[in-house]
Amino acid sequence: MLSRQRWTLELRHLRYFVAVAEARSLKLAAEEKLHTTQPSLSRQIRDLENEVGAALFLRGTRGVELTAAGRVFLDHARVMLSQAETAVQSVRQIANPTKPYFSLGFMIGHDSTWLPKTLQILRDELPNIHVVISTQNSPQLAAALSQGLIDVAFLRREDGGPGLEYSLIIEEPFEVFLPKDHPLAAQSVIKAKEIVGETFLSVSGTALSVSGKPPALRLAIDRYLKERGLDIRPSHEVDNLGGVMSLIASTRGIALLPAYAKTFLPDSVTTRPLQGCSPTIDLSVGYRRVNSSATLKLLLSRVDELVAEVPNHA
Incomplete structure (x- = not known):
């Protein structure tokens, strides 16, 4: 009975967390999405942060913003x-x-x-x-x-x-994802060879795989680099796009991702197109x-x- 109650509580916490992340406001999430009070919602979020052992939100006068840990947790929460x-x-x-x-x-x-x-x-x-x-x-x-x-x-x-x-x-084009204040961000387009020597970030080749084979996204990135004759290996790998964005911000690294990944952009990260024929990946x-x-x-x-x-x- 205790186990069942605990699982129900965890799902409720996840729903509250996702609602706050999407509304970017405890007040709006409480009143418009969850139909509860803001103090009650705040307690639930604090309980969740205590459970996972990390701050998931930065609180400010204009609302809340996901921390690096929060962006990673959001992907997993939605999946669960x-x-x-x-x-x-x-x-x-x-x-x-x-x-x-x-x-x-x-x-x-x-x-x-x-x-x-x-x-x-x-x-x-x-x-x-x-x-x-x-x-x-x-x-x-x-x-x-x-x-x-x-x-x-x-x-x-x-x-x-x-x-x-x-x-x-459709075929989705890749773009370069990088910190807003990175020197390459001053350019309107980026040449593939300019990425060489930078901290390169990629999605994991195995973490998301059920079959044991790399996901299609990782294969497309590796294939593009190989076709351009670029010897670039990831300094860090992560299993979700929220994690990639956090690593870009924290390591000042660069990633190649489909344009739709702009959905996950934090304020500190921007994108630039690749010069010439951009690689694509299917949807x-x-x-x-x-x-x-x-x-x-x-x-x-x-x-x-x-x-x-x-x-x-x-």
Whole structure:
């Protein structure tokens, strides 16, 4: 009984933390998102910080700002909440199959771009459909697809096994992410060779991998550097984009990331395009080949419409 109460409390703390991080204000999060009092919310956040052993927010007169530890924790908190919600909804659907059920997966940071129009397409055709949303990192989404936990996902072309199919949506360009006061930030564009000798940061080759193989994002970064003949190896690796941003700020390092990663930019970090032909990485719709869902077939038939109607794909 104690274990169950503790798990419920932890999920509640995570929801409170994400709400405050997104609102950037304890007052707004308490009144508009959580419908609780600010003093009560402040206590819950302090309890969470005590539990994890680190300050997650910097408090100021204009609100709150995530610390470096908070930015890393935010990615993980969103993944844990998404996984918990998916598990609960899956069980409820099995126990009470009253509505058509469909599970969508989105990469963290891409959900705000592709989710609204995707839901509109589904609900225009199937107004009574019950949709469950899972927001995770790309390798985790590939694993969830392979295991049949979700029906379709917006992700990279991961090596998730022979049963997965991918349909390309867009190619995303890479940019250079670096501290705002870095000397290279004074330039409008950056040459790839100018990165040589800098502290180079990258996503982990194994931390997010379920298959044991590097994630597609890491492979794309390494491939670009190799094609340019640049002998650059990461000084630090981290398993989420929030962590990369924190390392840029703390180590004054440089990273190559897809443009959508600007979603995670702290105030101290900026971006610049690469000179010449920029490398790209795919964003695809992934699904299991054996999935015979009529809803999946409907969504796949409307992918071109989806791409055309999402502005700037960013």
